[in-house]
Amino acid sequence: xxxxxxxxxxxxxxxxxxxxxxxxxxxxxxxxxxxxxxxxxxxxxxxxxxxxxxxxxxxxxxxxxxxxxxxxxxxxxxxxxxxxxxxxxxxxxxxxxxxxxxxxxxxxxxxxxxxxxxxxxxxxxxxxxxxxxxxxxxxxxxxxxxxxxxxxxxxxxxxxxxxxxxx
Amino acid sequence: xxxxxxxxxxxxxxxxxxxxxxxxxxxxxxxxxxxxxxxxxxxxxxxxxxxxxxxxxxxxxxxxxxxxxxxxxxxxxxxxxxxxxxxxxxxxxxxxxxxxxxxxxxxxxxxxxxxxxxxxxxxxxxxxxxxxxxxxxxxxxxxxxxxxxxxxxxxxxxxxxxxxxxxxxxxxxxxxxxxxxxxxxxxxxxxxxxxxxxxxxxxxxxxxxxxxxxxxxxxxxxxxxxxxxxxxxxxxxxxxxxxxxxxxxxxxxxxxxxxxxxxxxxxxxxxxxxxxxxxxxxxxxxxxxxxxxxxxxxxxxxxxxxxxxxxxxxxxxxxxxxxxxxxxxxxxxxxxxxxxxxxxxxxxxxxxxxxxxxxxxxxxxxxxxxxxxxxxxxxxxxxxxxxxxx
Ligand code: SF4
Ligand code: SF4
Numbered sequence: 001x002x003x004x005x006x007x008x009x010x011x012x013x014x015x016x017x018x019x020x021x022x023x024x025x026x027x028x029x030x031x032x033x034x035x036x037x038x039x040x041x042x043x044x045x046x047x048x049x050x051x052x053x054x055x056x057x058x059x060x061x062x063x064x065x066x067x068x069x070x071x072x073x074x075x076x077x078x079x080x081x082x083x084x085x086x087x088x089x090x091x092x093x094x095x096x097x098x099x100x101x102x103x104x105x106x107x108x109x110x111x112x113x114x115x116x117x118x119x120x121x122x123x124x125x126x127x128x129x130x131x132x133x134x135x136x137x138x139x140x141x142x143x144x145x146x147x148x149x150x151x152x153x154x155x156x157x158x159x160x161x162x163x164x165x166x167x
Numbered sequence: 168x169x170x171x172x173x174x175x176x177x178x179x180x181x182x183x184x185x186x187x188x189x190x191x192x193x194x195x196x197x198x199x200x201x202x203x204x205x206x207x208x209x210x211x212x213x214x215x216x217x218x219x220x221x222x223x224x225x226x227x228x229x230x231x232x233x234x235x236x237x238x239x240x241x242x243x244x245x246x247x248x249x250x251x252x253x254x255x256x257x258x259x260x261x262x263x264x265x266x267x268x269x270x271x272x273x274x275x276x277x278x279x280x281x282x283x284x285x286x287x288x289x290x291x292x293x294x295x296x297x298x299x300x301x302x303x304x305x306x307x308x309x310x311x312x313x314x315x316x317x318x319x320x321x322x323x324x325x326x327x328x329x330x331x332x333x334x335x336x337x338x339x340x341x342x343x344x345x346x347x348x349x350x351x352x353x354x355x356x357x358x359x360x361x362x363x364x365x366x367x368x369x370x371x372x373x374x375x376x377x378x379x380x381x382x383x384x385x386x387x388x389x390x391x392x393x394x395x396x397x398x399x400x401x402x403x404x405x406x407x408x409x410x411x412x413x414x415x416x417x418x419x420x421x422x423x424x425x426x427x428x429x430x431x432x433x434x435x436x437x438x439x440x441x442x443x444x445x446x447x448x449x450x451x452x453x454x455x456x457x458x459x460x461x462x463x464x465x466x467x468x469x470x471x472x473x474x475x476x477x478x479x480x481x482x483x484x485x486x487x488x489x490x491x492x493x494x495x496x497x498x499x500x501x502x503x504x505x506x507x508x509x510x511x512x513x514x515x516x517x518x519x520x521x522x523x524x525x526x527x528x529x530x531x532x533x534x535x536x537x538x539x540x541x542x543x544x545x546x547x548x549x550x551x552x553x554x555x556x557x
Contacts, residue, residue, distance in 0.1 A: 007360050014358035021351050022292050031299050043306075045328065046312035070480045073225040104228045104319050109327070110479045112465055112472065119311070 047118040050096055051139050052102040061115035066093040068107035068116050074099035077107060094136040098147045099129060169171040173201050180209045184287040184542045187552030191521050191529070191541065198537050200369045203530045207523075210556040218516040222482030223249055224323055226516065230304055231317040233518065234554040236279050238308070239265075239272040240496035242321035247402055248492035248503035249323045252485050253457060260448040262404035267338065267441040268311070268321065268548030269403070269494075270434040274345065275304040276549075278428045284424070284546040287358060288365045293355060300348050307337045324458035336337030344436055349428060354505050357422070366420035370532040374417055380528040384499025385547060390418030395537035396495040403494075407444075408437050427549075457483045474489035489515075498522050498549055518557060522550040 033040060042048065053061045064081040082092035107116050116139075126132060179190040188209035214233055218226035230241040237334040243265055250257065282297030305315045310331040312320030331337075356362045372382070374390040387394055395412045397405040412427035415422030444542050449459050455474045464471035483508035499521025503534035504514040525548050532544040 007363075008360045010360040010363065013358060014354075018355040019356050031302075040263070041332070043313070045311070045331070046309060047297055048486045049268040067476065067479050073228050074220060102228055102317065104317070105313055105327075106225070106228075107461075109459065110475075112475060114466070127324070166463060 008014060038152045042120045042122070046120055049098065049119055049121040049124055050101075050107070050134065051117055051119045051141055052136065053069065053093070053115050053117060054141055054143055057121075059094075060090055061113045062091050062094065062111075063089050063113055063115075064094070065112065067112060068112045071106040071110035072101075073104060074100045074102050076102075091136060094139070095113075095136050096139070098124065098132040098134055172196055172270055177481060178541065183192050185545055186550055188557075189526075189545070189550065189552055189555070193538070195538060195543065196423070197424070200533050200538060200541065203533050203541065205526055205529050207552075207555050208527070209267075210552045211289070212553075212557065214557040215516050215518060216398065218512055222511050223485060223513060224478075224482060226513070227322065228319050229320055232541045232553060232557055234276075234496065234498065234501070234519065234522065234551045235277040235316055236551055237272045237497045238316060238318045239268045240276075240494065240501060242319065243269050243359070244402065244492060244494045244496065244501050244503050245529050246321050246323050247494065248490055248505050250490065251325075251484070251492050252505055252507050253454075253491045255324055255452055255454055255457065259404075259446045261450060263441045263445045263453070264326060264330055264450070265321055266401050266405060267445070268307075270437045270441070271304050271307060271338070271341065273497045274341070274431050276277050277303075277431050280427060280497075280546075280549045281352065281424075283477075284504070284543075284549075285362070287542045287546045290356065292361065293352065296348065296351065296355075300345060300514045303341050303344060305339070307334070307341070310334065310337060322451075324454055324459075325449070329450040334444055335442060338438060342439055342442075345431065345435060349431060352428065353376065363421065364464060365539075366417050367538045368421075369536070370547050371418050371421045372528060374529065374533060376528070377418065379513060380524075380531065382499070382525050382528060384495065384497070384525070384527045385423050385426050386429065386499065387523050389415040391416050396493055396500055400493070403452070408440050411432075417420065420543050421541070423547050426445060441535055484511050485508060485513070495517065496521060498551065498554070499525055501554075507508035516523075518554075520554045521557060522548075522552075522554040523557075526550050527553055 055061060064079050066079065069077040069079060070073075074095045078093065078095045078097070079091050080093040081089055084090055097111050103118065105118050173194050173196045176193050176195060177190060178193055180188040181184040185191065190206040190209065191208055192204040193200055212227050212232070213475045218229050221229070227242065227245060230245045231238040233240055277302040277477050278297040282294040285293035299428055307316045308318045308320070310333060312318035354395065368520045372380070372386070373389055374392050376386050377390040377392060383394075393412050393414050393416055396402070398412055413433055415426045437525045459478060460471040460474055465475045487507055487509045489506040491502055493500045494516060500519065501521050503521035504515070504517040504519070508514040529544060529548065533541045533549075
């Protein structure tokens, strides 16, 4: 009997209270965003599509040491070295297969030259597999760089985050 | 001619309420389930085997992809296991941060469970609300590790980066918002007669059966067994935190619902304590050759550079031996059994997946019950197929 009474109370009183909650949100500002038009900015550490840094004078930072490829759990990076006219080593071919890549950021952590970074782009789609193999030309930042403050901030913030470990 | 009265039907692997690609073979007699048999393997990706072919530090991203709703718990379990094998101690701050993140993960995972379970039972708006709150937690992952689901933030010997500058503010927001919203969920569901009818007395498992099925997590505690690894076998400094074990009495789906809400509240308590007590200090242990040195040193110091190169290319050699480290993930006891053989690659990595073992009791939960209770049973076990199949 008490069960039935309880159920009665639930239906008459408690359930309309629930409807009240839903009704309340009818008059609130929605939390959703209209995606292609509106975008939520990603946090500085966001791991999106890669880019390759340059020094301020325009030379490429990457020396084709292969550490990023060694650190990559998905074996997504391929590179071939070459020498520049003044005897410096640089990458002739540097490719990342974005279909293999799991965006773990290990390459960025491994790079001893601070050359490869994961940027903020997350919108990349194509209709054939080949265009997911990103080459060096596509990843190198433009020089002279179109001042892109975002990328600068990423570098600075990530550097500042790294406080020394205990000795 | 004798006619067979029962009918075999397939539920899944493309069924919306099997939470992934689970297939359940059902033999029904009218509306009653005579036999239920979960069939798994549709999402098998060979994660254990993959981990056995990678360096210890490179196997870490695999753990994110098992229980993708609780990435930090998996990271934590694996890292603790490897740290145990190597006998490394991590700084105090790391322990606190890990506890905080693991509890945030618990809340996030329970919120997804709540949303999807309620959706299965017909409460659409619950899903939207639960995912709205989970967004706060996912944003914290993103601010910490850079990815919203596959965080790989907790690393062997510490964390990937220091906690972000706005970590405190973000977590404070969670602490402020979630209790109010829990109130709303309770208003929507706890005394909702439809929800009660669908869950009370459904998917019942007794304490004895729960132990015999070796269930863990909310499935076990829902039946009244007070077993929580955070208390029973504290890891990562859980013994310093003050919280209660939530447990149910009847072992039905409704009790497990109440229990998970209570677990969220207890998690909030733990998070609050960990924020208040968060010591300052390094975010990684100083173990050259095992933990990456800080980037500044790599750029300027020769030894750090050498350690960095050696570690990235060769990994570290783990000693010969086996360890088992279990932690209380949102779904139950997730354990990592790792055998090292003196090389930089683990000889064996075995994961004790809570979802897989909890799923095994599905036939016991729904045989003899109605067809519609299967959905409720699957939902209240809280499975993630990525972890079941691995
Ligand atoms: S990106 Fe960095 S780690 Fe990779 S080859 Fe170039 S310098 Fe080496
Ligand atoms: S983000 Fe990870 S998977 Fe992708 S290229 Fe870098 S190391 Fe490889």
